[in-house]
Amino acid sequence: MKSVNSKPLVPIRKHGNRPKCDNDAIKEPVKVFCRIRPMVHPNDESCIKIISDTSFVITPSESVTNGRNVNKAIQTSFSHIFGPNSSQGEVFDIVALPLIRNLINGKNSLLFTYGVTGSGKTYTMSGNLHDAGIMPRSLDVIFNSIANYQTKKFVFKPDKLNGFDVQSEVDALLDRQNELQKLVTSYNGKAFRQFKGDGNNDNNENILNLSNESEILHVDEDNAYSVFVTYIEVYNNSVYDLLEENDGKTKTLQNKIIREDGNRNMYVHGCTEVEVKSSEEAFEIFQRGQCKRHIAHTNLNTESSRSHSVFTIRLVQAPLDKEGEQIVQNKRVICVSQLSLVDLAGSERTNRSKNTGQRLREAGNINNSLMTLRTCLEILRENQTQGTNKIVPYRDSKITQLFKNYFDGEGNVRMITCVNPSANDYDETIQVLKFAEVSQEVQITNSTTSKLDLGYIPGRRQANKIFKEARNRLENAGNPAAADLEIDLGLVYSLGGSFPEMEITSPHNDEIITTLIRFLELRIQKRDILQEDLKQKQTNFRNMIVKVERENVSLKIENSTLKASNDQRQKKISALEAHICKTEAQIDTLLSRLNNANDIIRHMKQDLQNKSMLLNQRAIDKQRVKEKYNNKIQAETDKMSKELESKLRRQRELLQNQMKEKEDKLKLVKQILISDDEMSKNDRPESKETIQVQNDIEMPITSKITTTVPNTASESILITTTPKTTTKTVSTIKFEDCNDTRSSRKDRIPVVNPRYRRSQSADRWLDHRPPGLVPVGTILQPVIRNKRISVKQLTDPKDITNKASRYCLVAQEQDTDGELETKLYKGDILPTSGGGAQVVFNDMEYLKQVSPIARRKRSGYLSPGENSTSQKDYCGSEQNNSKKLRI
Numbered sequence: 069m070k071s072v073n074s075k076p077l078v079p080i081r082k083h084g085n086r087p088k089c090d091n092d093a094i095k096e097p098v099k100v101f102c103r104i105r106p107m108v109h110p111n112d113e114s115c116i117k118i119i120s121d122t123s124f125v126i127t128p129s130e131s132v133t134n135g136r137n138v139n140k141a142i143q144t145s146f147s148h149i150f151g152p153n154s155s156q157g158e159v160f161d162i163v164a165l166p167l168i169r170n171l172i173n174g175k176n177s178l179l180f181t182y183g184v185t186g187s188g189k190t191y192t193m194s195g196n197l198h199d200a201g202i203m204p205r206s207l208d209v210i211f212n213s214i215a216n217y218q219t220k221k222f223v224f225k226p227d228k229l230n231g232f233d234v235q236s237e238v239d240a241l242l243d244r245q246n247e248l249q250k251l252v253t254s255y256n257g258k259a260f261r262q263f264k265g266d267g268n269n270d271n272n273e274n275i276l277n278l279s280n281e282s283e284i285l286h287v288d289e290d291n292a293y294s295v296f297v298t299y300i301e302v303y304n305n306s307v308y309d310l311l312e313e314n315d316g317k318t319k320t321l322q323n324k325i326i327r328e329d330g331n332r333n334m335y336v337h338g339c340t341e342v343e344v345k346s347s348e349e350a351f352e353i354f355q356r357g358q359c360k361r362h363i364a365h366t367n368l369n370t371e372s373s374r375s376h377s378v379f380t381i382r383l384v385q386a387p388l389d390k391e392g393e394q395i396v397q398n399k400r401v402i403c404v405s406q407l408s409l410v411d412l413a414g415s416e417r418t419n420r421s422k423n424t425g426q427r428l429r430e431a432g433n434i435n436n437s438l439m440t441l442r443t444c445l446e447i448l449r450e451n452q453t454q455g456t457n458k459i460v461p462y463r464d465s466k467i468t469q470l471f472k473n474y475f476d477g478e479g480n481v482r483m484i485t486c487v488n489p490s491a492n493d494y495d496e497t498i499q500v501l502k503f504a505e506v507s508q509e510v511q512i513t514n515s516t517t518s519k520l521d522l523g524y525i526p527g528r529r530q531a532n533k534i535f536k537e538a539r540n541r542l543e544n545a546g547n548p549a550a551a552d553l554e555i556d557l558g559l560v561y562s563l564g565g566s567f568p569e570m571e572i573t574s575p576h577n578d579e580i581i582t583t584l585i586r587f588l589e590l591r592i593q594k595r596d597i598l599q600e601d602l603k604q605k606q607t608n609f610r611n612m613i614v615k616v617e618r619e620n621v622s623l624k625i626e627n628s629t630l631k632a633s634n635d636q637r638q639k640k641i642s643a644l645e646a647h648i649c650k651t652e653a654q655i656d657t658l659l660s661r662l663n664n665a666n667d668i669i670r671h672m673k674q675d676l677q678n679k680s681m682l683l684n685q686r687a688i689d690k691q692r693v694k695e696k697y698n699n700k701i702q703a704e705t706d707k708m709s710k711e712l713e714s715k716l717r718r719q720r721e722l723l724q725n726q727m728k729e730k731e732d733k734l735k736l737v738k739q740i741l742i743s744d745d746e747m748s749k750n751d752r753p754e755s756k757e758t759i760q761v762q763n764d765i766e767m768p769i770t771s772k773i774t775t776t777v778p779n780t781a782s783e784s785i786l787i788t789t790t791p792k793t794t795t796k797t798v799s800t801i802k803f804e805d806c807n808d809t810r811s812s813r814k815d816r817i818p819v820v821n822p823r824y825r826r827s828q829s830a831d832r833w834l835d836h837r838p839p840g841l842v843p844v845g846t847i848l849q850p851v852i853r854n855k856r857i858s859v860k861q862l863t864d865p866k867d868i869t870n871k872a873s874r875y876c877l878v879a880q881e882q883d884t885d886g887e888l889e890t891k892l893y894k895g896d897i898l899p900t901s902g903g904g905a906q907v908v909f910n911d912m913e914y915l916k917q918v919s920p921i922a923r924r925k926r927s928g929y930l931s932p933g934e935n936s937t938s939q940k941d942y943c944g945s946e947q948n949n950s951k952k953l954r955i
């Protein structure tokens with residue numbers, strides 16, 4: 069038998085057709101719902117008052133306005149408002165259930181939650197262990213509805229271009245075996261659990277419980293279904309696949325790119341799409357992705373989403389063949405619909421969240437992307453209401469780029485505005501409400517179904533099932549021929565039931581004949597109707613054939629012209645395809661280079677971090693060592709300064725004692741001198757008197773000079789100066805000169821007495837000047853005119869014995885201040901009894917060359933009048949430490 073209903077494949081609407089821009093397309097505004105969460109602290113002040121199911125009034129509290137001129141109460145309307153006591157189930161039934169119906173009917177939908185951080189977006193979308201949110205409930209309803217009509221795994225396979233291929237049962241079986249093989253080889257506890265579907269039991273229990281209460285929606289029983297899920301996040305304006313399997317080496321997720329498919333739908337290229345067969349499995353996949361999501365603790369929410377997450381449920385369906393047995397093996401008949409559940413990250417004010425560093429950067433990116441979403445919707449509204457044609461900046465943010473085909477193309481868009489009624493959130497809530505208001509005014513083209521009508525008989529799956537059951541029973545009842553029977557679901561013409569009983573048992577059985585006549589009349593009637601119908605259908609069919617033939621001729625003509633143009637286009641397409649392939653290859657190379665570069669950057673960053681840590685460590689070590697040494701130095705310094713202080717003290721005491729002793733001695737000398745002077749006054753001698761003072765003040769004679777002069781009689785002359793017991797000629801010194809102004813000038817003996825020298829002019833001088841003396845050019849040179857013998861070195865004893873009666877030795881040295889001191893040791897040469905000579909030193913002149921600048925520093929040497937001669941050298945002479953200057 070053959071089916072009479074096998075019509076050709078006539079698509080009602082092409083799968084995934086391009087967005088319609090027809091004016092007659094049905095548009096409806098974005099449906100915006102509002103969910104008001106319960107107060108975090110029940111005693112907090114609320115700024116929201118619900119006045120009906122669709123509107124509430126928001127009023128700023130005194131503490132928030134702070135005296136500002138703020139619009140008092142604002143009334144806002146939504147499609148529906150869920151109060152603080154609304155349950156998750158209620159929200160799901162009103163907001164999400166219609167979208168699931170859309171999904172099953174082959175329509176695309178977008179549902180997103182929007183609001184301030186901590187307002188309950190994630191709670192509404194995902195829920196928690198005790199109260200499941202929209203996403204798990206949606207999965208539950210979907211799987212409950214398609215439970216008996218699911219395909220086996222891998223019958224539908226993603227074609228990596230956002231579409232699907234349909235595989236034969238054999239190919240699907242091979243893929244299933246491969247997957248099994250993979251799981252076995254990469255066996256580990258986790259993978260095994262995953263394979264068995266028993267992982268994360270705690271979390272899944274929640275969903276399992278839900279399945280008892282969730283609704284079952286009507287599905288087309290003659291279709292086969294399969295569910296695929298993807299889970300991505302948009303973090304810092306980069307797209308990451310949360311279901312990406314790590315190869316174990318890299319822990320970080322790869323940045324993905326957004327592409328447009330052949331039907332102008334946006335999709336994440338290379339994103340992992342997992343086929344799931346139960347809500348438990350789907351939720352487990354979600355949990356797996358959730359672990360990789362960027363969630364952080366902030367001041368306003370302990371588990372704040374730092375990224376926008378998009379969980380997409382894709383329902384793939386294809387009709388069964390005319391027997392209701394196999395899926396039609398044709399890619400064109402596949403209908404793909406999707407529901408995107410978006411949990412947007414919360415808008416936040418940094419002055420409230422007090423975020424810094426990475427959190428601050430995240431918050432900046434979140435606010436930027438939400439701002440772009442808002443701008444896109446505002447421009448869309450403007451274009452729709454004012455007829456402008458402004459470019460909508462979808463590309464400014466990844467999240468809007470991804471939503472582009474919902475807003476620009478077809479789809480059902482719903483938004484849940486989550487609101488925290490706390491008076492502290494007033495400012496942020498107002499911004500959220502403004503965005504909700506804009507969204508409600510944006511018109512979206514209603515998505516149309518993308519299913520194909522193949523013209524097969526509805527209910528064929530059920531019929532096939534019953535037929536098989538009957539065939540099995542027949543076979544079991546011992547009729548093997550039943551096994552070859554094939555179902556024929558075609559329409560059967562029938563002229564009515566079977567003939568009535570025609571056995572005549574008695575001659576009066578006219579009743580049977582009457583019944584048969586009635587039966588035959590009915591048959592004739594039915595046959596006439598059917599013949600009439602047949603005739604009518606034949607006429608219609610003939611007319612149709614004629615019409616079709618005519619159309620065929622015109623189509624043939626059109627076809628040949630189209631073929632010609634098509635050939636041209638085909639050429640163009642192949643050229644473009646080649647170009648696309650080339651460009652894609654380039655893009656792939658660039659992407660791989662980008663990935664490599666990113667890897668390098670990551671490694672370099674890691675290196676840098678390590679090195680900076682190392683540097684920090686070294687700096688800390690250095691600091692420690694420095695501190696240690698500083699402490700040691702400090703201790704040493706303290707110790708030394710203490711020692712020095714004690715030494716200094718001892719030294720000072722010693723010096724003071726010495727000074728005291730000296731002063732005592734000087735006093736003694738003074739007394740002696742005074743008494744001698746008095747005595748000499750009494751018997752005043754006419755000539756100068758030489759006083760020999762044994763001075764125990766150390767004179768600056770640096771060494772003992774010993775000169776041995778051989779005489780004729782082989783005797784030695786010993787010339788000796790003893791530093792500590794130098795004999796001084798102080799005939800011209802008067803100690804009182806310094807103080808006693810009453811003394812007459814005659815009594816004063818000048819430091820240099822030329823006459824004194826002149827008085828000795830009769831003497832012959834032996835002027836002993838060792839080589840290398842610095843010429844002083846001073847008048848202090850003894851006047852030794854003609855009778856002078858000058859020697860540099862005493863080599864000949866005659867120098868002394870021969871006629872010379874006076875001896876003068878010149879010596880120069882540097883004093884402690886670095887000044888030049890010239891000393892003239894003078895003495896008489898006295899003959900000795902042995903025929904030699906000896907020198908008795910009786911005078912010493914001491915010439916000092918002093919820098920005026922240095923002198924000034926050493927105060928007390930010059931009188932103020934001497935300043936004018938600052939650049940001039942001075943020659944001084946001191947006798948017996950009296951410190952008198954002779955100029």
Ligand SMILES: Nc1ncnc2c1ncn2[C@@H]1O[C@H](COP(=O)(O)OP(=O)(O)OP(=O)(O)O)[C@@H](O)[C@H]1O
Nearest residue numbers: 105106185186187188189190191369372373413414
């Ligand atoms: N309607 C509600 N009923 C009960 N608890 C709620 C409700 N809404 C939110 N919560 C609780 O408030 C806390 C914060 O909610 P949630 O994480 O969903 O905020 P969010 O808007 O997603 O924040 P973010 O944008 O920072 O991610 C959670 O502990 C959640 O359980």
